[in-house]
Amino acid sequence: MDNYLIFTILAGVLALAFAFFLSNSISKEDPGNEKMAEIAGHIHDGAMAFLKTEYRYLAAFIVIVGAVLAIFVKWQTAICFAFGALFSISAGYFGMNVATKANVRTAEAARHGQNKALKIAFSGGSVMGMSVVGLGIFGLGIMYFIFGGNMEVVTGYGLGASSIALFARVGGGIYTKAADVGADLVGKVEAGIPEDDPRNPAVIADNVGDNVGDVAGMGADLFESYVGSIISALTLGAVLFTNKEGAVYTLLLSAIGIVASIIGVLFARRSKASNPQKALNSGTYIGGAIVIISSAILSNGIFGNLKAFWAIAAGLVVGMLIGKITEIYTSDEYKSVKKIADQSETGPATTIISGLATGMYSTLWPILLICVGVMVSYFIMDGKTNPTMGLFGIALSAVGMLSTTGLTVAVDAYGPIADNAGGIAEMSELPHEVREITDKLDSVGNTTAAIGKGFAIGSAALTALALFASYAQAVNLTNIDLLNPITLVGLFIGAMLPFLFGAMTMESVGKAAKEMIEEVRRQFNTIPGLMEGKAKPDYKKCVDISTAAAIREMILPGILAIVVPIGVGLLLGKEALGGLIGGAVATGVLVAILMANAGGAWDNAKKYIEGGQHGGKGSYAHKAAVVGDTVGDPFKDTSGPSMNILIKLMTIVSLVFAPIILKYGGILISLLK
């Protein structure tokens, strides 16, 4: 095994070892009193029950797609695919298992002060982060080694990761929003009981939702992004370099990114800063700095110049700026959210209009920044004289953005753990101060998470473009001509898919939420003594409804994302499929940004009003803002985040199935004279 490969795989092992260490340290913490343990047990069981049901369906999916790959493509691809899927599943399982232990321990620790609670919650998030990058790079490294760096085959690993990500994101997103809307609408609005009140039958499902959506779903999402970006760079690198410099650079940078993430996590955990925001930021900055410096040294050492470094730096700067813009459009410190809150005074219709307008406006700068990122990383790598090298630069800038994914996931997963801790504190009737601490911890990760979102969106676009180029090479296309009406037909279909996908997932949330609402209403009406706290609600029934709905509704969109590209390729040919990917990437990124930012802005406008503006809680403006927030829920937590995965999944499906498209593609066109 080559040294760089050993180093890469060892970095993965190191991350996993660190995850075990963190996991153990969490297990040693005090899980609180009996009541807390009971509630935490319900959440844990609900989350695990969902994962197990989900995995049964995913197992069938893996077997079927694996068989198709083995028969029609290559058995090696099928193996890589299965490993990608299984490793993604394992990361989600392990991370969520620990998250549902960390939540109650965070609640208990919060009784004794903020610092320790922060440490436990962040450790819990870090386990998810380290599992994602550790398993991601370990599995990829092993596949790369076994199949001798044959990227045509290793890409299957990315297909596995992407398809699991789509199911996990869609399923988790539907689960969490159905439970959330059901708990809020009947519990808070109709019955008038507070958030996380143990009398609410949907309260456990709501807390389970945070775990399966915001921990496991998000983890699978970033597993896919992380692995996808590395694969796109490796694939282009394999074409470009005879001595594997591309692979060496990409893998070493990823390995260093893991080490940097571990150092960042350690810094954030050890930080004695009284402001928890500072602790998280310091870790993030240190991790980023290590990657930047290493990328320059590696660039000079491997390529003999700093071009690769500049491509990576461009990616990082673009990602951070997109994050900043996300913040400007979604934080109540800036005018967009204030304007939405102001418009709430004239009712829900104006709240919705101004939120949608904000979301649409918010696409402008991220898109322009992505364009700048594309151009800088392309031209700096001499794309003008060697287009493939330029595309490699684009892939590298995505790798750079995602190199500290371990840290990003840690911060992202930390939020729902703190949120869950608050829920457990509420349900176990812990003192009010405990909830205050967990609320503070929950709100803290937001800025850091916004930067993570910027990286996710930016890298999705760049990775998809790089994979797109690889697809073209795989099907021997030297150009995909927009003047060819067949390409345009593909472009139209591709551009439409994110809309269709958004419609399907939004409607699924609506359907599932309706079932939940009816069940919660039923329990309130039929269980005697429930409202007086004398009888217990049937938590399990609500958990079952969310589980069943999430599983049922995730199947069709997931299958569509795989079948449509193959179908279009077979019927209309490889140019049409190229157009499809181009169209899907363009509108997918736009819809993702629109939905994420409109949802975030509505959410914070509501919180802003709850903070006392425009009449505060219960005012006319607040009621309007709640409508905005409810519309925003499936936007930002279900449909929006699935878009990034959708576009990459469709691209990687095209790439993996390229041999078939190449051989049989364009059946319909050849029938037309």
Add this chain to the structure above:
Amino acid sequence: MDNYLIFTILAGVLALAFAFFLSNSISKEDPGNEKMAEIAGHIHDGAMAFLKTEYRYLAAFIVIVGAVLAIFVKWQTAICFAFGALFSISAGYFGMNVATKANVRTAEAARHGQNKALKIAFSGGSVMGMSVVGLGIFGLGIMYFIFGGNMEVVTGYGLGASSIALFARVGGGIYTKAADVGADLVGKVEAGIPEDDPRNPAVIADNVGDNVGDVAGMGADLFESYVGSIISALTLGAVLFTNKEGAVYTLLLSAIGIVASIIGVLFARRSKASNPQKALNSGTYIGGAIVIISSAILSNGIFGNLKAFWAIAAGLVVGMLIGKITEIYTSDEYKSVKKIADQSETGPATTIISGLATGMYSTLWPILLICVGVMVSYFIMDGKTNPTMGLFGIALSAVGMLSTTGLTVAVDAYGPIADNAGGIAEMSELPHEVREITDKLDSVGNTTAAIGKGFAIGSAALTALALFASYAQAVNLTNIDLLNPITLVGLFIGAMLPFLFGAMTMESVGKAAKEMIEEVRRQFNTIPGLMEGKAKPDYKKCVDISTAAAIREMILPGILAIVVPIGVGLLLGKEALGGLIGGAVATGVLVAILMANAGGAWDNAKKYIEGGQHGGKGSYAHKAAVVGDTVGDPFKDTSGPSMNILIKLMTIVSLVFAPIILKYGGILISLLK
């Protein structure tokens, strides 16, 4: 002058003569009592005041852009541009002038029965229709003759038509929705007075809005579509045929379309059918049948085969099916609208979510149908061996869809005239039966209008694609390669523009509506005796607010649509501009369909509930449905309809400015090494 050209210009003259005849026949009708005349006078004056203010700004715009064209492109192009703009303006002015006379006469006629009222309202709409096609083809024919069929120059006529259309649609859309929302929110909801109550200060502005938005704005829109489709076919035809067969076919077909429209109008007017829907339908079908048959005869006569006929038939079928699908998603006879009404029972948030999901779903079939239309018309015209001929087929299918534009506009403009008649009846306190008749007439045009919408959307996509191909030829691009990152950058920017444009126009409506709301509230609060009917409101103030807001807010989006394509072409080059057009067309069509159908579905869900379902008027579900309808207003009447114009305007800007792009384009790229 060649015979076919004489015939074309004569057809234009015939349409105009018919318009004058109809206009005279309307003038002879009884304008009702003094009170009616007074109210109609207010509406007429308000509408004319708006047009005059708008035209002052447009005059400055025409002078500036004309000068730019004369200096940087060609003086001949500038002349064509000015004529295109002036003819579009004239059509709007003339049509709206007559519409604001027809409204009060329709109200008067409705006192004596339905048939006569239908005849007057439809005659009023037909004047607009005949003005649009008459002036459109007459001006185009003259320009074509003067400049010897030099399409490079004549395209300027389309640029003039498109830019006026954008301003008129955006300005008119903002005007009508600001007045509508202001009148409804304060008058109906807050003060609790009925629709069109004369005590409402915004009631005149609301009725003026129907004219400037739904008559003049819509007319300019279809003037642009009509002219644009013919120009796209002429441009491609000029490249293909040395003996002008392409031009002969296109122009003769358009001329026959005018004759067919006149016959259709006469049939609908003379129809003795008791059901007014049947009268309108019979006219539409007869017009369509004449075009179909003539296109076959012409195709055989000019080209010696039926290929052109099939391309046209494909366009017509696709347009009709899109119209049918529009109906399925927006009529309360189908499940989507029923579902939205059902979701209204759980409040405004679920109403919004399900309306948005419906809008997004509703993009699927129209997009697939457009794709089928593109492919059929391309391959039937031998696009596989001669791509330009295939593209000519695409252009022809758009010409086919729009050949009976005269009829489409007549039906479209008939609705707001009947609506206005109802308003006048209400304000003049005519008997209740009068309002019932006008309401019935108003609702009748909807199905026919839906088919018109299908044609508008379908033809916009096809025309834009055909113009896109002409652009490529004009800048010597033989392919626009999606694998070139610069093209992708253009694609991203282009795809983003409809979102930006939608955000701008939606926010403009919000801003203008807010001003209106405040003014109406002020008048209710400060004018003593207003609510008791003893004092008159200050109608003019509200008219002025809508006018000022519409003019102010239309400028920036209008300028952007012209400056951005030129800017991208100059900075990033002709490939990037090609990508921009491709991206803008794809998302523009999608956003247009989404907004039109979501808006229509919300509107009809509200009406469905008002018809007695889910508790009827005043119920919880009704309140939620009103929120949906208010959100849908700017969707369907401002932002949505502007998208079709936006994409064609940007394409035609690129085509007209092609010589400059060719010479100076790509400044930034050439600076990058």
